Amino acid sequence: MYSTEEPGYFERCVAVTLWKPEAVLSHTSAAWLWDLLPEEPRFVEATVAPSVRAGSPQWVRLHRRTGVSSDEWMGLPIVPIEQCFIDVATTLPRPELEAFFDAAVSTRAPWKSIAELCDASRGRHGIPAVREQLRTCCPLTRSEPERAVARALTARNVHLEINARVGPYFGDLVDTRARVIVEIDGREFHTDPATFNNDRRRQNALVLDGWMVLRYSAATAMAHLDAVADEIITVVRRRRHNRT
CATH class of the missing domain: 3.40.960.10 (VSR Endonuclease)
Incomplete structure (x- = not known):
């Protein structure tokens, strides 16, 4: 793919889905698109099936998982908003993860729906960290x-x-x-x-x-x-x- 000018983050997300039509935007990319992160992430992150094998540019991170559910946002395949909480728990450093949960739980996604997804995804990487954050998060603080x-x-x-x-x-x-x-x-x-x-x-x-x-x-x-x-x-x- 070619661009006549420096592409923005959204355009990079579009490029990844055109490059890999089966890919679903996830992790920090989905969190940013769902307006859960205040700043553009460093990488475009997407999840593909385990069978997909391909090198990628340095600004792309591909994760592999079976049975990836997806919604659609502005024509792009994207994981549901609740899934973002599990995804970012595997990538964000603890201080950033705490701030993420404090800002987003209850205001952007119900605590109960995230907990229910944890129950349905038992045993997956990131679930223990999500459960800990749900137990200790402090939503609705104003500063x-x-x-x-x-x-x-x-x-x-x-x-x-x-x-x-x-x-x-x-x-x-x-x-x-x-x-x-x-x-x-x-x-x-x-x-x-x-x-x-x-x-x-x-x-x-x-x-x-x-x-x-x-x-x-x-x-x-x-x-x-x-x-x-x-x-x-x-x-x-x-x-x-x-x-x-």
Whole structure:
């Protein structure tokens, strides 16, 4: 195949499906096409039958698997969105995989449908990593510091609700049993006078209603993640015990 100008990523995906009509776009390529990845992947990845044998350009990665199911997206064969979660678990480094699950589970694909596919694909490469991520992922976080704190707590087997409703308000991380709310404040969202005053009124109302509000700046949360997580856990466990 020839191109009169440098092809974009989508054009490369098209080229692979023309080169191998039986190929199904998968892994990071399918994840990008399903809008699960924010940036273009380095490679175009596709899955073919085990019998297919062919060299490929350096920018193409072919995976081999029997019984590949496919959907269609803009005329291209592509694995179902749930399959992307299993595929990328075999290729993405752990930090990127954690961010992928936190961003995509529940917002782009239901947790239950991914878990059901894991059950149907038992024994395949990548399934243990997917199950672990489904158990520990922290979807619906609104910032990287908030996500990092939620992940640190989950890694210590302490699970707080994310962006949960507390009366007329929402808390970043909430433990209803202990009546503890954790707020991760980014400077850009809390410095204007109206927001600053609203934060104080909101916190006073919550404290008067029996809630403890722990506030950390985003910078502190990222720089001292372990210490922040340990302090939250200490407070939550003490409050749970005292309320019991």
